[in-house]
Amino acid sequence: MTIAVASGKGGTGKTTVAVGVARALEQDVQLLDCDVEEPNSHLFLQLESRESGDFSIPVPRIDNDKCTACGLCSSFCEYNALARLKDRVLVFDNLCHGCGGCRIVCPEDAITEELRPIGKLVSAQVPGVHLLYGDLNSGEVLAPPLIRAVKRRGASEANAMEAGGPGYTAPGAGGPLIIDSPPGTTCPMVTAVKDSDFCLLVTENTPFGLHDLEMAVQVLDDLDMPMGVVINRSDIGHSDVEEFCRRKSIPVLLRIPYSRKIAEFYARGESIVDADSEYRLRFQEMYRRIESIVAEGRAG
Amino acid sequence: MKICITSQGEERTSNVDPRFGRAAFFCFYDTESGDYSFEANGFAAGVGGVGVQTSQYMAEKEVQAVLTGQVGPNAFKTLNAAGIEVYPNADGTVEAAVQAFLKGEYDKTSGPTGPARHS
Numbered sequence: 001m002t003i004a005v006a007s008g009k010g011g012t013g014k015t016t017v018a019v020g021v022a023r024a025l026e027q028d029v030q031l032l033d034c035d036v037e038e039p040n041s042h043l044f045l046q047l048e049s050r051e052s053g054d055f056s057i058p059v060p061r062i063d064n065d066k067c068t069a070c071g072l073c074s075s076f077c078e079y080n081a082l083a084r085l086k087d088r089v090l091v092f093d094n095l096c097h098g099c100g101g102c103r104i105v106c107p108e109d110a111i112t113e114e115l116r117p118i119g120k121l122v123s124a125q126v127p128g129v130h131l132l133y134g135d136l137n138s139g140e141v142l143a144p145p146l147i148r149a150v151k152r153r154g155a156s157e158a159n160a161m162e163a164g165g166p167g168y169t170a171p172g173a174g175g176p177l178i179i180d181s182p183p184g185t186t187c188p189m190v191t192a193v194k195d196s197d198f199c200l201l202v203t204e205n206t207p208f209g210l211h212d213l214e215m216a217v218q219v220l221d222d223l224d225m226p227m228g229v230v231i232n233r234s235d236i237g238h239s240d241v242e243e244f245c246r247r248k249s250i251p252v253l254l255r256i257p258y259s260r261k262i263a264e265f266y267a268r269g270e271s272i273v274d275a276d277s278e279y280r281l282r283f284q285e286m287y288r289r290i291e292s293i294v295a296e297g298r299a300g
Numbered sequence: 301m302k303i304c305i306t307s308q309g310e311e312r313t314s315n316v317d318p319r320f321g322r323a324a325f326f327c328f329y330d331t332e333s334g335d336y337s338f339e340a341n342g343f344a345a346g347v348g349g350v351g352v353q354t355s356q357y358m359a360e361k362e363v364q365a366v367l368t369g370q371v372g373p374n375a376f377k378t379l380n381a382a383g384i385e386v387y388p389n390a391d392g393t394v395e396a397a398v399q400a401f402l403k404g405e406y407d408k409t410s411g412p413t414g415p416a417r418h419s
Contacts, residue, residue, distance in 0.1 A: 086359065
């Protein structure tokens with residue numbers, strides 16, 4: 001079962017919840033940190049080993065001897081990464097999304113591709129948790145391709161595990177998989193949560209928290225994905241978030257009251273389940289509720 | 301010689317638009333005939349790469365010089381490769397900018413004047 005942990009507003013506690021669930025479960029879990037612009041799940045896990053590799057996207061290179069400056073490539077490119085001038089075509093690597101369409105439409109076969117690294121793909125291990133995360137290089141904006149790569153790698157490692165494959169303690173395909181999503185409701189968030197069985201939305205009782213929660217709920221409605229809400233610092237602020245959830249029939253699965261102790265553990269890079277062992281049970285219970293919501297959805 | 305002035309409106313008395321790629325209008329001015337013509341910038345609301353798109357359009361229209369406020373790196377690279385001169389920091393009305401240009405009061409730039417912007 002795949003659970004995405006998202007939020008509209010940033011800083012509400014996605015990572016606290018994602019790592020908390022991963023640590024609380026008594027079976028092996030895969031945790032994918034898809035917040036590739038600011039991955040931080042690894043800070044809350046005492047990693048034993050880490051393996052890192054470049055992640056690149058293909059960018060076009062044009063053979064000026066073959067190019068007739070017909071302009072088919074630049075008119076095809078949705079991102080304006082190619083400029084057609086009278087006698088040649090200019091390439092803007094920083095605008096290219098790496099789709100490869102220009103190479104396909106070129107009638108002169110003048111385009112080849114070169115790999116341009118835009119970030120790192122990291123695989124790490126702690127007892128019970130197999131962590132994968134993407135880390136976009138500074139100044140790069142193309143989060144979605146790296147997020148897709150993290151998810152693909154997660155699926156292939158789960159399959160390798162299923163086949164009795166090498167060295168990971170990842171759960172097999174279909175085992176618990178937690179996705180720590182980027183904040184917001186734009187392409188990176190959609191790319192991260194897409195195809196999950198369930199989405200947990202972490203929010204807080206503030207006007208910003210509610211406003212951004214409403215936007216995130218709209219996205220999930222469009223994706224037709226079942227969801228539940230976690231209210232962090234639930235004893236601070238007003239009750240509009242609770243009312244909104246009631247009105248929309250969205251279950252509030254967990255309330256985390258403000259606690260100085262949790263904040264202190266957080267600041268030291270330790271998980272909420274270490275700060276208060278009761279949260280281990282609460283996260284387990286939440287996971288069971290999500291399992292039954294997903295099972296009901298599949299049945300009905 | 302054909303020049304393009306980025307404009308906030310469709311009149312000679314409209315102010316120069318300080319944005320290049322996302323300017324509201326383009327004013328094309330012909331230094332030989334003294335004719336002005338205006339058109340709306342169809343790329344202004346694009347998601348990204350607007351500077352590249354607008355610059356490519358300038359090349360298609362065979363513009364030889366651009367008078368504008370600021371020009372970003374992608375736009376400058378394209379304009380420069382197309383042999384189009386860029387005169388930044390133009391302001392006041394379109395007509396006044398043309399006059400100032402004709403009197404040689406503007407300096408052309410040899411590089412971008414600001415970072416790429418997305419709005």
